[in-house]
Amino acid sequence: xxxxxxxxxxxRRSPKKPLLPEKCDHQEAVEVGLDGAxxxxxxxxxxxxxxxxxxxxxPAAVKQLGLIPGLxxxxxxxxxxxxxxxxxxxxxxxxxxxSYAGAVGDSLGSAGRTLLQVCIVVNNLGMLVxxxxxxxxxxxxxxxxxxxxxxxxxxxxxxxxxxxxxSLMLLTTLLIFAPLISFKRVDSLxxxxxxSVGLAIVFVAITAGVAIAKLMNGSIGMPRLMPKVTDQAxxxxxxxxxxxxxxxxxxQHNVHPIENELKDPTxxxxxxxxxxxxxxxxxITTSFFGFLLxxxxxxxxxxxxxxxxxGLPYSSLLDDVVRVSYGIxxxxxxxxxFFSLRLNIDGLLFPYAIPISFxxxxxxxxxxxxxxxxxIGANFVPSIWDAFQLTGATAAISxxxxxxxxxxxxxxxxxxxxxxxxxxxxxxxxxxxxxIVAISCDIYSSYVIKKxx
Numbered sequence: 001x002x003x004x005x006x007x008x009x010x011x012r013r014s015p016k017k018p019l020l021p022e023k024c025d026h027q028e029a030v031e032v033g034l035d036g037a038x039x040x041x042x043x044x045x046x047x048x049x050x051x052x053x054x055x056x057x058x059p060a061a062v063k064q065l066g067l068i069p070g071l072x073x074x075x076x077x078x079x080x081x082x083x084x085x086x087x088x089x090x091x092x093x094x095x096x097x098x099s100y101a102g103a104v105g106d107s108l109g110s111a112g113r114t115l116l117q118v119c120i121v122v123n124n125l126g127m128l129v130x131x132x133x134x135x136x137x138x139x140x141x142x143x144x145x146x147x148x149x150x151x152x153x154x155x156x157x158x159x160x161x162x163x164x165x166x167s168l169m170l171l172t173t174l175l176i177f178a179p180l181i182s183f184k185r186v187d188s189l190x191x192x193x194x195x196s197v198g199l200a201i202v203f204v205a206i207t208a209g210v211a212i213a214k215l216m217n218g219s220i221g222m223p224r225l226m227p228k229v230t231d232q233a234x235x236x237x238x239x240x241x242x243x244x245x246x247x248x249x250x251x252q253h254n255v256h257p258i259e260n261e262l263k264d265p266t267x268x269x270x271x272x273x274x275x276x277x278x279x280x281x282x283x284i285t286t287s288f289f290g291f292l293l294x295x296x297x298x299x300x301x302x303x304x305x306x307x308x309x310x311g312l313p314y315s316s317l318l319d320d321v322v323r324v325s326y327g328i329x330x331x332x333x334x335x336x337x338f339f340s341l342r343l344n345i346d347g348l349l350f351p352y353a354i355p356i357s358f359x360x361x362x363x364x365x366x367x368x369x370x371x372x373x374x375x376i377g378a379n380f381v382p383s384i385w386d387a388f389q390l391t392g393a394t395a396a397i398s399x400x401x402x403x404x405x406x407x408x409x410x411x412x413x414x415x416x417x418x419x420x421x422x423x424x425x426x427x428x429x430x431x432x433x434x435x436i437v438a439i440s441c442d443i444y445s446s447y448v449i450k451k452x453x
Contacts, residue, residue: 036263039271041190045258046275048193048336049251051200051282052127056326058248058283059290059302061241066226067291071284073245078280080430081249083423084404085272088252089259094413099256101347104403107410116403117344119395120253124341125374126392131330131337132378135172138303138327140165152323166379172331173375180335181342181367184357186254187261189336196332197278199325204285206322210310211293219311223291243438246430247396248283249276252404253340342366393438401431 062070088100095106105113136142140163141151153163161167183189214220229235259268290302299305306322309315346356346366356363408416408424416424 037185037187037190037258037261038263039267041187041193042258042262042267042271043274043278044190044193044197045186045336046251046254046271047278048189048196048333049254050249050275050279051197052131052330052333052337054244054248055200055203055283055286056301056303057244058287059294059298060300061244062287062291063223063296063298064227064238064241066224066228067288068225069227070241070287070291073241074248074283074287075280077245077248078276078283080246080427081251081400082272082276084401084427085252085255086269087404087408087420087424088255089268090415091407091413092256094415098260100252100403101344103407107407107412112403112406114348116399117348119398119403120344121341121348122391123250123395123399124253124337124344125370126395127337128334128341128374129377130392131334132169132374135327135330136165136169136378138323139172140168152320152327155320169375169379173371176331177334177338177371180332181338181371182364183335183339184363185261186257186336186339189339192332193336196329196336199329199332200282202325203322203329204282204289206318207293208285208289210312210318211289213312214293214310220293220295223295239437242434243393243397246434247393247400249279250396250400251275252400253344254336257340257343338370342370345370394435397431397435397438401427402435405431 058074062074064070065073088103091107092098092100092103095103097103097106101113101117104116137151139151139153141154151163151165151168153168157163162171180189180192211220227238229238255268255272258271259265262268262271286302290305291298294302294305297305303323303326306319308319310318312318342363343356346353346362349366350356350362353359353362356366405424405428408420409428411421
């Protein structure tokens with residue numbers, strides 16, 4: 001134990017040194033000149049981290065599983081996430097670590113710390129590339145199988161140079177992403193995070209309103225309560241939903257950056273519980289009404305269902321409101337995910353340097369390099385989505401559940417109870433199973449596509 005800690009101290013992001021500077025008066029004044037973050041700001045930032053693009057895949061997951069098993073598993077995902085964050089906070093405090101990587105480094109050594117940071121970088125980089133691709137699809141359209149689906153801007157204004165995908169993405173990067181990712185404090189994003197959560201609720205409200213209206217006029221019926229298993233293939237298809245449900249609440253990478261800025265860090269458990277309650281409500285409501293509205297026609301990305309006639313007055317307007325609100329929602333989620341990406345890539349590249357928030361040159365160099373990579377990947381590398389699909393689910397599951405379970409099972413602080421160990425084993429086995437399923441499904445899908453090409 002002594003050797004492990006001694007070896008770990010050579011890193012800037014050791015368990016004794018925070019990802020963000022400790023709250024000394026002179027440092028705080030130099031860095032921001034602001035008081036600590038509020039409870040509500042932290043709740044919005046954590047909720048925004050959770051509710052990203054995954055919300056659109058949940059109705060299809062519920063379609064596969066049936067309404068009752070699907071909603072139960074969504075609630076189970078929330079419970080597992082809360083337990084994993086409790087483990088992280090518990091062992092961070094026991095080892096006096098103020099970062100997730102620090103706690104893992106104290107327990108698993110520098111190799112474990114580095115592996116965690118790599119997983120966070122892969123997970124967050126993949127999410128941000130996918131976010132930018134979806135934003136481009138929503139506003140400028142997409143083409144598949146020689147069929148062009150118009151984006152919102154093309155529908156409204158026609159084809160111009162400034163409604164093309166590359167132009168809209170460049171304008172979004174310069175005018176929206178660049179200012180928001182330049183903040184050095186995660187609490188500075190509390191208002192945009194609150195707006196992103198609000199826009200997710202707008203989507204839920206429209207989906208629920210349309211579903212209730214169509215239910216009342218008798219144009220739709222109640223959805224299937226249980227899965228429809230007709231053969232072996234349909235049985236194995238049920239397992240493809242596991243990675244979606246397990247990764248729906250991934251936010252562990254942003255817990256410490258948010259906690260480190262709080263006025264009262266002891267509020268973090270309440271903040272986590274409040275955020276998960278909000279997100280669970282959004283997820284359950286979206287899944288229920290999305291499946292109720294579209295039934296067995298629910299697509300893998302339910303946003304694609306809002307691309308035609310909903311069978312109600314002002315259907316086209318409702319479609320546009322849903323798509324625009326979702327696109328803006330992803331724009332506002334982008335910087336909160338980018339924040340922890342930058343911290344962890346900096347920890348990998350410059351483990352001995354001063355904190356990045358005190359080095360403007362390094363801060364803006366890493367920010368520019370990461371943003372350029374995301375922009376190029378989303379706009380010019382068609383196969384990058386497939387690459388991140390293959391690695392992203394495994395990286396996310398590792399960050400969310402494998403490493404927290406490993407903290408408990410390793411228990412270098414000697415504080416884990418029998419109950420903790422039992423939960424950790426269940427969490428670990430479920431996470432490994434989810435990773436295997438995710439990789440197998442992606443490989444199988446790629447094989448089928450190539451076979452029919």
